[in-house]
Amino acid sequence: MAKNKGARIxxxxxxxxxxxxxxxxxxxxxxxxxxxxxxxxxxxxxxxxINKFCPYCNSHKKFKEIK
Structure with a gap:
């Protein structure tokens, strides 16, 4: 049986x-x-x-959560 993962998505x-x-x-x-x-x-x-590296911009940028 599969366990419920809880609140993590x-x-x-x-x-x-x-x-x-x-x-x-x-x-x-x-x-x-x-x-x-x-x-x-x-x-x-x-x-x-979160600030992460974007290889398309070649710099660190803010990454936002999308749906």
Whole structure:
């Protein structure tokens, strides 16, 4: 039988530069970069924002939780 995972859910983090791809002069690739991670729904009910490395921008940016 499968166990209930509880309050932990899988979320997707997307780069905040996704709308400004054309504005960047220095970039490696075109597109949108996403990370996946888990969070505890009870401890963190709001949307998550984490600074992570975006290979498309070639810098650290804020990644926001998407649905």
């Amino acid at each position: 899988i979320i997707t983090l997307e780069c905040s530069c996704r709308n400004n791809i054309e504005l960047h002069k220095i970039k490696r690739k075109k597109g949108i970069f996403r990370y996946t991670t888990t969070k505890n729904r009870r401890n963190t009910p709001a949307r998550l924002e």
